[in-house]
Amino acid sequence: MTHTVMGQRRKNGELGSWQSILNKYTDPTSKNIIARTRLLYGVAIARLIALWIGAAAILAIIPFAIHVASKTQQKRAAAEAKAQQERMAATAKAQQERMAATAKAQQELEILKHKADQNDKEAQWLLGNYLDNHGDRHGAKNMWRKAGKQGHLLSQLKMASVLVDRLDDSEKSTWYEMAANQGNCYAQMQLGDMNLKNIEDIIDTNITISKYAGSSAEPKEWQIKLMDEYRESAIYWYEMAASKGDSEAQYKLGNLYLNMSRQSWDQYEEQILLKDKAVEWFRASAKQGHIESRKTLDALGIIW
Numbered sequence: 001m002t003h004t005v006m007g008q009r010r011k012n013g014e015l016g017s018w019q020s021i022l023n024k025y026t027d028p029t030s031k032n033i034i035a036r037t038r039l040l041y042g043v044a045i046a047r048l049i050a051l052w053i054g055a056a057a058i059l060a061i062i063p064f065a066i067h068v069a070s071k072t073q074q075k076r077a078a079a080e081a082k083a084q085q086e087r088m089a090a091t092a093k094a095q096q097e098r099m100a101a102t103a104k105a106q107q108e109l110e111i112l113k114h115k116a117d118q119n120d121k122e123a124q125w126l127l128g129n130y131l132d133n134h135g136d137r138h139g140a141k142n143m144w145r146k147a148g149k150q151g152h153l154l155s156q157l158k159m160a161s162v163l164v165d166r167l168d169d170s171e172k173s174t175w176y177e178m179a180a181n182q183g184n185c186y187a188q189m190q191l192g193d194m195n196l197k198n199i200e201d202i203i204d205t206n207i208t209i210s211k212y213a214g215s216s217a218e219p220k221e222w223q224i225k226l227m228d229e230y231r232e233s234a235i236y237w238y239e240m241a242a243s244k245g246d247s248e249a250q251y252k253l254g255n256l257y258l259n260m261s262r263q264s265w266d267q268y269e270e271q272i273l274l275k276d277k278a279v280e281w282f283r284a285s286a287k288q289g290h291i292e293s294r295k296t297l298d299a300l301g302i303i304w
Helices: 002-011 018-026 033-117 121-133 137-149 153-162 166-180 185-213 221-242 247-263 268-286 291-300
Strands: none
Touching (some): 121 153, 137 153, 153 185, 166 185, 247 268, 247 291, 268 291
16 A cells, blocks of 8 residues: 555655755755765765775785786796706807817828828828818819829729810820729720710811811821721720620710711721621610610611
């Protein structure tokens, strides 16, 4: 019954709303000045309490935050100090290892030099390589030359390979011949190539002279004799390598015989003999899988 009456009174606007009550106490013209003052004080005090609580919380957190930051900084500093110590230790260890390696290398170099002075051809070869790797080609050639003269095969080949000037062909030929006489197929092939190159040089020289002097490009008698000597020498060295089964030497020897047979067109029997030799070497090379030899035999219409 009571609730029904109050609801009816609220509906009629007799009780009023909370906003009207608040306005009643906060209105400056209201007679309830004491109540209004008390309400304002209460709000101010509530705000002060809230500010105090916030400040207290901040003051409580600051020392903890400082402590955490300090601990973090200490850990970071300790980690950096440890890392620095490890780096310094690693650097010192690496430096010691380098010094030890350098000292060992220097000791080995002194031993190598001593052996080379005692005419140890292997030591001379190794010392020559060391000097060459360090920019001393003159000293390296001196060591290789000494070892090569004692029959060191690699030194002989190295001496021949570093003589790139045509003026050094005579010395280069000498070194290759020393290696070839030890059965080295590469040196034997190089000697064969050099002899054929000498024949080509004679032909090219005659062509050049005839072009500017208006003379015949046909070789002179002494040139023909010299070319025959070069050709026989090329055959000799190619056969040395070919007889050991070198397929490239077999191909070059076959090619040389084939060219000779084509130049002997007025001597039928010799032409047939030379061509048979060429085919023999082409077949030997082709059986080892040499592509050019197979192509040549196919061009000649011969089964390989």
